[in-house]
Amino acid sequence: MSDQITEHRLHFKPAEGFRSRAKAVVDTPFLRQSFRGAMDFLMSKRAAQFPDPEELESLRTLGEQIRQYNLARLPDLLEQLEANLTRNGVRVHWAETPDEANAIILGICQQWNAKLMVKGKSMVSEEIELNHAAEAAGISALESDMGEYIVQLAGEKPSHIIMPAIHKTKEEIARLFAEKVPGVDYTDNVDALIQIGRTVLRQKFMEAEVGLSGVNFAVAETGTLCLVENEGNGRMCTTVPPVHIAITGIEKIVEKLDHVPPLYSLLTRSATGQNISTYFNMISGPRKPGEKDGPEEVHLVLLDNGRSQAYADEQLRKTLQCIRCGACMNHCPVYTRIGGHAYGTTYPGPIGKIVSPHMLGLDATAGLTTASSLCGACGEVCPVKIPIPELLMRLREEAFSAPHPNPAMRGQGAGYSPLVSAIWRGWAFVYRSPAMYRAVSWLTSRFNWLTPSRQGAWTSVREPLKPAAKRLRDRVRERG
């Protein structure tokens, strides 16, 4: 069965198809309703967790301070984390690229002759497309988070970082299980569906040689990996198989253990509106002599993949404050209308728009920076106060300005158009001089019949823009 699961060859799509994918969702009323309903639900659950605006504001400020304090010390903390994990018996690996990370993980699997790797929820493993690399190496990679398991069975990718199968109805999942899980009849009872997943996956937890997980917080002073979850699959993956491999971005690090409680509280309350998750799993080492369970080996893979580029710029560094709660997408009017798959990137929504350009380059993501009304909701709800709208403006400038030497970002100027740029320069020139403005507005009102009737995207659903025959200033003058 696990062989069936890793058969699909679906990769993340380049962002160029964004418009057509977004249109396809917008044209499907059912999908729009389901995203709208799900986002309304998550927004109201979050709001109920923060009844006191003062508490929320002060906790967000503390969260921001903690993240900024730790990012400022990042290289030192990475070394401290490595030293303490090593002391605890955890093996630490470093990867600059997704390929390097995959090679490290699959290398460990091969040392153990692993045939099956069970995976707890890890967006970084999605980022490096580990499942495809594992398949190519002849290793089954099985998702064990219920939502991830469902999308993997369907040959899809998660559409939300916290609720991967949010785009699917229980009827679709019922049909999927009846079709793909041997010996299962159609049922759309949610409890029954979850029990089917539980039964299948419990068998796999016993069989797997390797368990893979992400990391929510890595604590430098104690050498501890913290995992947040509700289902228990994260604990299964990190406890039952003989090998546990954790993978994380280099930014998810805090110096002190007491930095964790405020961030953990912000995370669960912002993400799903829970005051706490069912499990908070703190792992500080492999099984010790005398202990009767737990993995014999624990590995941590620290992944860069463009994060150091964001780090090098004081403004862009704020991107790395993220604790991956998903509140920005839950509150985003664009995400709510188009869902997570339209973006084509591992991380969708507002956070995806500001983090993906560092991972994939602006050449692949320039268009995403414009998929925002800049309404500001994402920045307002962000538990660590990432100024997402400000960063989107910055990324637009990076993407659409003329290419220049020593850019702050890979792919700078990818969206640059000499024509559009010339039009805006002309506009700025006209608006700088009152005399020029008067002259040009007089000319455009006289020659308004020259306006083209087709004006690109504007006229696809609207009347063409046409300057009035008389300017406002002329009308005011006539009225005396």
Add this chain to the structure above:
Amino acid sequence: MNARDRILAKLRPFSPSTATTAPDVAAWFAAHRPVESPAEKARRFRHFIELAHAEVHAVTADNWLKTLCAVLRARGIEQLLVAEGTPHGEQVLDGLPPQGIECATYDMAIEAWKTEMFTATPASLTAARAAIAETGTLILWPDALEPRLMSLVPPLHIVLLDATKLYNTFYEAMTAEGWKDGLPTNSLLISGPSKTADIQQTLAYGAHGPKELVVLMLNVPEGAQ
């Protein structure tokens, strides 16, 4: 240069030399989380863990074995996994078999009995090290006597909690107990039976871990019964 050195070399020049001020976590908790009486903490703990679908029984040192027995009988369970060598485990091993409850112990490494653990272990009893009132959370530090999987694999997990060990917050628990000076290989916060809302945001209990969580609370202060 290897990947490690290259990554650090890319970060190092941009790590700000001017010290950012350390966040004052202690001050935030002092200002936002009032000190509560033992009775208030016990009430709050019970309220939140029951909201998370756990079952709570107030017990005494004299009657907790009876309650444990009743909890198992109510579910038709006649078998319990306990930790030999712990005070509570020894009490159970003495007290429950005469009541017709078969008691198994975790006396071998998991590799020797994985299938039995997963398929023929309906219930377990562990102690909690402490608990957190604010969120209704149990703190467990599994060890050689009471290993990690006891609180994860059996569908029914029963926890013995001494209510005098209730902290107001997670922060208070870790600072009061000095966790930064030494954590075990695995430490856990548990706030209910395992659950998921991954199918159409419909909450379902018994995802991958226990389907039911039962807390036996010793030394419940007066006014919180």
